[in-house]
Amino acid sequence: MVTIKDVAKQANVSIATVSRILNNQPGYTEKTRMKVQQVIEELGYKPNAVARSMISRNTQTIGVLFPDVSSMLSSEILRGIEDVAHQNNSSVIVCHTAEDGIRTHKYLKLLHEKRVDGLIFVSESLCEEYYETIKSMDIPLVLVSTMSYKHQVPYVKVDDCNAAYTAVNHLIENGHTRIGMISGNQHDLIAGRPRVEGFKEAMQHNGLQAGEDDVVYQDGFSFIDGKGGVVRLLEQSRNLTAIFAASDDIAIGAMSVLHKMGRKVPEDISIIGYDNLPTAEMMIPPLTTIAQPFSEMGANASEMIFHMLKDKVKSTQSRIMRHELVVRESVKKL
Amino acid sequence: MVTIKDVAKQANVSIATVSRILNNQPGYTEKTRMKVQQVIEELGYKPNAVARSMISRNTQTIGVLFPDVSSMLSSEILRGIEDVAHQNNSSVIVCHTAEDGIRTHKYLKLLHEKRVDGLIFVSESLCEEYYETIKSMDIPLVLVSTMSYKHQVPYVKVDDCNAAYTAVNHLIENGHTRIGMISGNQHDLIAGRPRVEGFKEAMQHNGLQAGEDDVVYQDGFSFIDGKGGVVRLLEQSRNLTAIFAASDDIAIGAMSVLHKMGRKVPEDISIIGYDNLPTAEMMIPPLTTIAQPFSEMGANASEMIFHMLKDKVKSTQSRIMRHELVVRESVKKL
DNA sequence: TTAAATCAAGTAAACGTTTACGTTGGATTA
DNA sequence: TAATCCAACGTAAACGTTTACTTGATTTAA
Structure with a gap:
């Protein structure tokens, strides 16, 4: 795998310069920029996000927990979540809890270790235990299609x-x-x-x-x-x-x-x-x-996560989504 | 965030010892193990998977690309994939390509930078460009519900x-x-x-x-x-x-x-x-x-990825899944 | 009694970046 | 002409682990 070192060596500059070019910060002439860009193309260099995460202390990744990934409902919510995550240069890791406590805990542990930036909890009641572990992770959490009476966790839901x-x-x-x-x-x-x-x-x-x-x-x-x-x-x-x-x-x-x-x-x-x-x-x-509006609900949840992330704020306003009556043909006028 | 250093300091041992205990390798007495475990509990230490990935050169993560995440078909396949990924201590990142070339390329780049261990491509034809970029990533690739006539890429599919x-x-x-x-x-x-x-x-x-x-x-x-x-x-x-x-x-x-x-x-x-x-x-x-058998197809694809990963082999046998006639009530006997 | 072997534990390098800080050398100023 | 400044770099530390190598004590073998 080609690293920033290889690029630096090949282009006869220091890794700092390459890094600056990559993140387009100032500090180099147009000529060296061109040269470095060319070497990057030649070697097919792709920056290592893992190394970046070490320093930046964020992973550009959020975790989503569903009781059932394969329900129609989940998948539409997921689409909304993924869509705005993508807009925010983030990825989403999906977890299928199967409403199983052990399994859910294992996921929570995994996501903690992977240092995801945020968590979305869908359609499942947030029990005390889950809440505590998530709280200890100290990352934004949003609930979708569910809520907590006990804890002040932001949620998105219809009434x-x-x-x-x-x-x-x-x-x-x-x-x-x-x-x-x-x-x-x-x-x-x-x-x-x-x-x-x-x-x-x-x-x-x-x-x-x-x-x-x-x-x-x-x-x-x-x-x-x-x-x-x-x-x-x-x-x-x-x-x-x-x-x-x-x-x-x-x-x-x-x-x-x-x-x-x-x-x-x-x-x-x-x-x-x-x-x-x-x-x-x-x-x-x-x-x-x-x-x-499932996919919108997912999108909103995502937005809330990224809002909390950007503004470095611990919580945010919950959102009650508008439901809508869709008249078709299963109701007869008497 | 508490690190292995904090644990080491608190337990009066070196970080190497803590690491050994974490990965249960030999080289310490039962007494120090107990002490360290206790400190880990106290501080609520969770190993940083990002740092681990730097060294181990794998992320325990696979990427999955769907043309449409929210179709019933996709979500059942996803369930299968996720299930065996989870069994293999891995996470899955979902990507919604919307059959859009630009978007797909952006995902591929992202997944490359994130250094995912493997890639599953669902229901979408693997065009030349995609193939080349994925090939340059040098990671296992499996196709689901699709295949390539041109390239020898393992797939799982019904006939x-x-x-x-x-x-x-x-x-x-x-x-x-x-x-x-x-x-x-x-x-x-x-x-x-x-x-x-x-x-x-x-x-x-x-x-x-x-x-x-x-x-x-x-x-x-x-x-x-x-x-x-x-x-x-x-x-x-x-x-x-x-x-x-x-x-x-x-x-x-x-x-x-x-x-x-x-x-x-x-x-x-x-x-x-x-x-x-x-x-x-x-x-x-x-x-x-x-x-x-959608979810089984997903599960099979996942298995193939992990098989290739474990055995360090570049490709594997494609699998033709058995289809099944499900007789219900929409066909009349004449 | 001593050399060899074993074992617990520590030291430090490495993984691939970012970034604070230091170093040039030429241009500008006094 | 010397002092000053700044753009364009380079150096090295840091992020949190793993692991090869080292150390020193204790046990074993002769």
Whole structure:
């Protein structure tokens, strides 16, 4: 591998001069600059970022932790993160925690040793232990699609309660009064509960009833959960004309079994989702849903990291992203 | 930031001793080991991987280039790559090339400067320029879901022609004789052409006709391409009872407009896809398709990289992955 | 009892940069 | 003509490790 020394020797100058040229600082004539540039081309010299990092004490690298790298949601967020990281001449290291504590800790240790400049934590609750280890790393941290009640960590997120309200309100505006909800995990204080609250609030504000029979809690937010959820919901809550699903995957799972049961969407029953994954518009019928701007959320998180890095500030303002109602064809006007 | 020096000082030993303990090499008593370990805990010392990289001349990091990080396909491959990278104590840096030459070159330069140990190139044709720059980096390179006719670069891939044959054959076995195909890009020699060839071969081997009217070429492999493709196909090719789509997204796009046209899948027309994305099983009806083992492909590529790294060998055997027919409900038996 | 061997531990060079500081020599000034 | 200045470099230390080599004490062998 060719080093700055080789370039210096070949060009008959000191390494300091080469370094100055590389970082275009003053201190050399145009003639020597040309000569050095030429030698660099000839030898195919590429500065060693590792050596640079030793001195500059930064690695131009940030780490991102996902519970599941391969979910549609993660990958859009990742795209946003990567995009602005790239604009800031930084790379992103992805980590797949699989929601496993041991694994997560191993990653945190690795990222610490690699001296990443910042950390983004996606869709996973920041437990005490994680927080402490990250705090000891003393680098910017931003949360995406999650937050911490206990610690003041900047996050970017939509207002789930508000977004759920929007969804349910849309159903109501279309004349629905008997509405059920298939929720995700009841104990998920970040993405689970608030959506249920939004549902209930929308109902109450419109003078409609929403009892415990009208919402069904599943383990997660997946297709399978949707399949199971709709069966349970239909059993315990009668005469429903519309369903609010806590995720698009749930909505699609529900549509799937509704179709098997011979109940048509939206003719027999309306359904609204949450997320606006690419799949939503590909459904039959295309799914009306609440859009979360995933890639923008990732981009914002990245921006926050680089802002903290540049301004050498410990924290920054959290951002509540605007959600958006995307009307398609799964909700019928009564 | 606490360094090995601080630990050494605090423990009253030399940094060499600390280093030896860290890398558990011989040369110290159990007593000093204990003492040093204790100091390490106290100070919360974490070895600096950057400094290590300077000496060991490797970064425990590989780079991965995707044309589109946020596609379902990419993210599953990424999961596989990341998983075995993690097993090998390495990190992965993701790059989103957006199929842009300038951008790709910038990434390649960045990864070179960062001295990544290896490179994985996904789903994008390795043009001459890229090949040359990567060759000059002198690190292992593996291709995924693509290959190079010109250069001997190890790749992992399914046999597209063969897989397409399997798909079409399944249609034929179910009694279909009038079969059309919606292809991706005609000029894509890696994923485009071979699937068309597989289609034609299957038809011919079964004594069926497959003229140029029976296949329609789109720009890409997306939902939109499927929508446009099915319209064109239905115009130019009459009496079709089945369609082979070159990707699941195409298949789903086709299903979408077929539904609008009032033609039921599979009652009126059968359809088979290619990829087996998560969306396939969520469709109504669930899509019969050819599965590519994406995450395994990623895992294999990673393994190949680490194999080349460990055995200090310049190349390795390419791997053709087994595709699989996944029978669901979009193909009707005639 | 002594030479040889073993072992714990230290010293210092090396990895490839950046940068504070020192050194030239020619141009400008007094 | 000497003093001063400045641009254009060069020198060497520093970043935090690993590791070849050295040292000195202790054990072993004869």
